[in-house]
Amino acid sequence: MSHQYHAIAWNRRKRVYDIVLVSLVTLYLTLFIGVSAFLFPYATAKTLTIRAAGSAAFLLLHIVLCIGPLCRLDTKFLPLLYNRRHLGVVTFLLGAIHSVVAIRQFHSLGDKDPLVSLLTSNQHFGSLPDFPFQQLGFLALMILFLMAATSHDFWLRNLTPPVWKTLHMLVYVAYAMLVAHVTLGLLQSETNPLFAVGAGVGLLTVITLHVAAARREAKVDSKKLGPAADGLVYACAVSKIPEKCATVVSVNGERVAIFKYDGKISAISNVCRHQNGPLGEGRIIDGCVTCPWHGYQYLPQDGASPPPFTEKISTFQTRIVDGRIWIDPRPNPPGTRVEPSLIGDSEVMA
Amino acid sequence: MIQPLRKIHRRIFFVLALVLPALLLNGIVFRYSWPTANRSPNAAARPQPSGATP
Numbered sequence: 274m275s276h277q278y279h280a281i282a283w284n285r286r287k288r289v290y291d292i293v294l295v296s297l298v299t300l301y302l303t304l305f306i307g308v309s310a311f312l313f314p315y316a317t318a319k320t321l322t323i324r325a326a327g328s329a330a331f332l333l334l335h336i337v338l339c340i341g342p343l344c345r346l347d348t349k350f351l352p353l354l355y356n357r358r359h360l361g362v363v364t365f366l367l368g369a370i371h372s373v374v375a376i377r378q379f380h381s382l383g384d385k386d387p388l389v390s391l392l393t394s395n396q397h398f399g400s401l402p403d404f405p406f407q408q409l410g411f412l413a414l415m416i417l418f419l420m421a422a423t424s425h426d427f428w429l430r431n432l433t434p435p436v437w438k439t440l441h442m443l444v445y446v447a448y449a450m451l452v453a454h455v456t457l458g459l460l461q462s463e464t465n466p467l468f469a470v471g472a473g474v475g476l477l478t479v480i481t482l483h484v485a486a487a488r489r490e491a492k493v494d495s496k497k498l499g500p501a502a503d504g505l506v507y508a509c510a511v512s513k514i515p516e517k518c519a520t521v522v523s524v525n526g527e528r529v530a531i532f533k534y535d536g537k538i539s540a541i542s543n544v545c546r547h548q549n550g551p552l553g554e555g556r557i558i559d560g561c562v563t564c565p566w567h568g569y570q571y572l573p574q575d576g577a578s579p580p581p582f583t584e585k586i587s588t589f590q591t592r593i594v595d596g597r598i599w600i601d602p603r604p605n606p607p608g609t610r611v612e613p614s615l616i617g618d619s620e621v622m623a
Numbered sequence: 624m625i626q627p628l629r630k631i632h633r634r635i636f637f638v639l640a641l642v643l644p645a646l647l648l649n650g651i652v653f654r655y656s657w658p659t660a661n662r663s664p665n666a667a668a669r670p671q672p673s674g675a676t677p
Binding site for chain 2: 439445469472490491549
């Protein structure tokens, strides 16, 4: 971890991020309610709130889902990735407002408990136009709640990054449910083609970006390394790596980041211990490999965070022969020191 | 550690890329025509979507 990064505490970047986020959401809600009240004077305050909060949550979820692949495709989007969790929490809060007001409006006037009414009043599971879309929205909200509640480094650390990541992949289930919720709810009553086109464009954008990013990632994974010799495999030429940066290769199904710095070469796992960020897309700052996502840092020689931090990642043996980098595909235990391979003068010039 | 998650992610999006557009199109194609003058009496009992204006 970087000595400058505060995992739990607020810092300036988080404050600015949140101020911009809250301002934009407030502006959207105000504009939506203002314009809707003007266009539909017969609509009640509850109806306007349901629509404003619901549409804001759905829009924000699209933005959340687009940030990941955008960062894979172009690193200039990385600032959006910092504190993306805050966007997720706001999405949940907007969804919760939408849900609470909708339940009060449509399920609180009978003799049943509103939640029981929500879950049992519509049982037309076999009909597309009559499908109980509100239950889909409720289930999606439960998933978003689970994610919002665990969107904190406390849970990330206690659940471990792989479990936490797997848990947060439920966002795709929530997204599918919300697309169904909108299609079988709003789009059944609102026949204005703008709504259908908007939902279609949003869906197409999310899917296209994710497929494009996945194709790009698959290319890196499927790239075959060179022939093996003495248990080492050829990775790349020294000249291919920019100074204080890395190239990423796939070894035995896992990615390895090979860094060039100060006339030396070191290879470490590409996976940051914090949130599985791609270390190979980061740079060496102050002598440490710095994760591009949240600034966690590791020494390139031993894969350990500088004291007092304790994060460790795997290291790999390297060798340079004639300007070519060879790597041992077997990872060393996290934190194992490996002497960096020295780049000869001719190789530096290459 | 990352590779399995990446594979799961690819599979999820392969499924979503097929299922969600189909759902959206079917949802639009097979929706009721609101409002209709000659709707059957039973149709009035259908639950109103939350987005419907009261």
